[in-house]
Amino acid sequence: MANRFDLVIVGGGFAGLVCAQIAARRGLEVAVLERKPEPGAAGCYFLATDTQAVLRWLTGEAEAAGVRFYFDCAFREARPVDGGFVLDKPGIGARYLIGADGARSSVAAHFGLGRNRSWLVGVEAEYEGLQGVDGHRLHCFLDSAMAPGYIGWAVPGVGVTQIGLACRRTDKPALPPLIDKLSALFDFKDARIVERRSGPIPVGGLVRPFAAPGVLLVGDAAGLVSPLTAGGIYPAFRFGRRAAETVADYLDGTGPEPAAVLVREYPRYRWKGWLRRGLGLGPPNWAFDAALHLPPMRAFARLVYFHRKGLKSGAAWRDLFARRK
Numbered sequence: 001m002a003n004r005f006d007l008v009i010v011g012g013g014f015a016g017l018v019c020a021q022i023a024a025r026r027g028l029e030v031a032v033l034e035r036k037p038e039p040g041a042a043g044c045y046f047l048a049t050d051t052q053a054v055l056r057w058l059t060g061e062a063e064a065a066g067v068r069f070y071f072d073c074a075f076r077e078a079r080p081v082d083g084g085f086v087l088d089k090p091g092i093g094a095r096y097l098i099g100a101d102g103a104r105s106s107v108a109a110h111f112g113l114g115r116n117r118s119w120l121v122g123v124e125a126e127y128e129g130l131q132g133v134d135g136h137r138l139h140c141f142l143d144s145a146m147a148p149g150y151i152g153w154a155v156p157g158v159g160v161t162q163i164g165l166a167c168r169r170t171d172k173p174a175l176p177p178l179i180d181k182l183s184a185l186f187d188f189k190d191a192r193i194v195e196r197r198s199g200p201i202p203v204g205g206l207v208r209p210f211a212a213p214g215v216l217l218v219g220d221a222a223g224l225v226s227p228l229t230a231g232g233i234y235p236a237f238r239f240g241r242r243a244a245e246t247v248a249d250y251l252d253g254t255g256p257e258p259a260a261v262l263v264r265e266y267p268r269y270r271w272k273g274w275l276r277r278g279l280g281l282g283p284p285n286w287a288f289d290a291a292l293h294l295p296p297m298r299a300f301a302r303l304v305y306f307h308r309k310g311l312k313s314g315a316a317w318r319d320l321f322a323r324r325k
């Protein structure tokens, strides 16, 4: 086969692009299959940044490192051949395959790997011309009627304000009631929506199994999203890199199967999973109000949502108890 790569990555999101760049820098021949027609095409989700521009930049860095991209090319299947795989579309071979194709991974489905089963659903709009939003704060709104199981938010973004909410999959997320409430806080007189987006967020934790011989899942495909905060971009970067490093070690004969290493590194989110189940019950608003007025609960929330290591940080726990005294 003319185009035989060491590593084929399905999905050019955060996890896939970081993985591709690192693997190429380690000397692997790498290809990325992306079903969208170009990097950062519409439908990408957000952080408080210009996500499309970040994805385009990551793509450029990966290309500069020698990665080959196949856009407009959705993964359907891979045939096992000679200790690797052949992907008839687009007609390439791979010694190793990574599924970085998001929450509803086709790679996981094709290889019978674990699937995400527990979800939040998020909706968001980007506003231009919205006045009165403090540009230095992430505004979070707890309301079990509007956002059961999660929160609403207003985030000052790049030239826009992002307003959204997420809730349990069984409920239908709707922005208008949140906008109605926020009209009392912000000035929507000259505001206009320039972009809308919505999508599922897996919050069931690490899927099992997340690998098979020659195949590994990473990012949302592996369920690497905090069940509590629903943040998946940091784990996508972190484990996209680790997936590349472990696959490179494996293929050059200096390391074991990547899954044998990553099973000790991929987070299991046990505590956060329990807290997610509690939030999923949709506690009443009076309970949120009471909890947030108690200093220990405020300190605990600060630890979970804003500390770099969250519940695993010894320093943050010491800080929490110091504040209680």
Ligand SMILES: Cc1cc2nc3c(=O)[nH]c(=O)nc-3n(C[C@H](O)[C@H](O)[C@H](O)COP(=O)(O)OP(=O)(O)OC[C@H]3O[C@@H](n4cnc5c(N)ncnc54)[C@H](O)[C@@H]3O)c2cc1C
Binding pocket: 010, 011, 012, 013, 014, 015, 016, 033, 034, 035, 036, 045, 046, 047, 048, 073, 074, 075, 076, 100, 101, 102, 103, 105, 106, 107, 122, 123, 124, 197, 198, 199, 200, 201, 218, 219, 220, 221, 225, 230, 231, 232, 233, 234, 236
């Ligand atoms: C509304 C919303 C808001 C969010 N906000 C935040 C936030 O503020 N902070 C945070 O940390 N996380 C947030 N998340 C979660 C975050 O977006 C994801 O965890 C993160 O994007 C995961 O990166 P990924 O590369 O694993 O997957 P994705 O970003 O989903 O990328 C997967 C890529 O694979 C491609 N693909 C899919 N199927 C195929 C196929 N069959 N063949 C080829 N390509 C395919 C897709 O087109 C996509 O480009 C949010 C999610 C949503 C829905």
